[in-house]
Amino acid sequence: MAFDELKKKQSVMWGTGPYERLPQHYEPLLDHLADAISVQPGERVLDVATGTGALASRLARRGAKVTGIDLAPALIDTAKRLADEEDLTIEYEVGDAENLPYPDGSFDVVVSNVGAIFAPDHEAVARELARVTRSGGRLGMGNWSPDGGVVDMFKVMAKYMPPPPAGAGSAFAWGARNYAEKMLGDAFDLRFEEGDAPQTGTSGEEVWELFSTVYGPTRTLAAALDDERREQLHSDFAGFFEGYRTPEGIHQPRGYLIVLGTRR
Numbered sequence: 198m199a200f201d202e203l204k205k206k207q208s209v210m211w212g213t214g215p216y217e218r219l220p221q222h223y224e225p226l227l228d229h230l231a232d233a234i235s236v237q238p239g240e241r242v243l244d245v246a247t248g249t250g251a252l253a254s255r256l257a258r259r260g261a262k263v264t265g266i267d268l269a270p271a272l273i274d275t276a277k278r279l280a281d282e283e284d285l286t287i288e289y290e291v292g293d294a295e296n297l298p299y300p301d302g303s304f305d306v307v308v309s310n311v312g313a314i315f316a317p318d319h320e321a322v323a324r325e326l327a328r329v330t331r332s333g334g335r336l337g338m339g340n341w342s343p344d345g346g347v348v349d350m351f352k353v354m355a356k357y358m359p360p361p362p363a364g365a366g367s368a369f370a371w372g373a374r375n376y377a378e379k380m381l382g383d384a385f386d387l388r389f390e391e392g393d394a395p396q397t398g399t400s401g402e403e404v405w406e407l408f409s410t411v412y413g414p415t416r417t418l419a420a421a422l423d424d425e426r427r428e429q430l431h432s433d434f435a436g437f438f439e440g441y442r443t444p445e446g447i448h449q450p451r452g453y454l455i456v457l458g459t460r461r
Contacts, residue, residue: 200317203362204268204293207315211248211413212271213420217279218411220251223311226339226394226453227251230310233390233455234337236261240305243329245294245322246312250276250287252339257285261306266292268316269413295321302331310339311453314372317365319380327384327460336385336458340371346451350396350408353437354418357430372454385458392455398447401435408434 220227231252236242238260244253247265249272257263257280265287267273273289280287292298294313307330316322330336341347348369370376374389381387398404408415409431419427441449 208268210417212269213413214411214416217249223394229392230339231255242306243304245309248272252310253287257287264288297325299329303329306335308337314368319366323380330460334460338456340454342372342452343369353433377456387458390455394451396449401438404438405435
């Protein structure tokens, strides 16, 4: 099943904003996955759909030999710049999670944090994650839950978006244990951990400004709408997050699933 046109759009969409500002808003997930995968100095690590390298950088600081790959050239450019600024040695390149450009069994550890889940062909992603992990190697994925959190934010945006192509998998399916088992259980012995990376802010308006500026899907959607529809989206989005107001400000729980596997 080919989704070439969709992936061309994704490769531009994800790089439209300064995405490097967003990972600080899901640090509990990044830190959880980095700790859970427990990389050792010298291990060969592949970070699939690395974005601007927030996870890759964490693992490189622990002494791993890290390669990061992403579909969006602009994100890879930013990841390289950030690695240079921190004097980290990370190999970054543009590439597709559904067709990774590496030989079988190339890596001791393969990870992806809320990245590969957005590739449309889930079976192809699962095959590739397994293929490039050596026998006895480890897999770590951080996936948003399908039950509330980020998926509910996407439901707000979905009213303004065209339907996805037929056959494209939902990114949030990966956050269900039974789905992860279905996709990966033949190749990996799996275990799971869960957590929460809440979205916070002083107001729904502040969260809108963050996502409409930084987050590719929201920024691209807003730019594609006429003035009236954009303002409707703005109002709905900010109002959605106002529904999570507490005395300390906005606090929306965002559950996630950590998928940990050992390659058979």
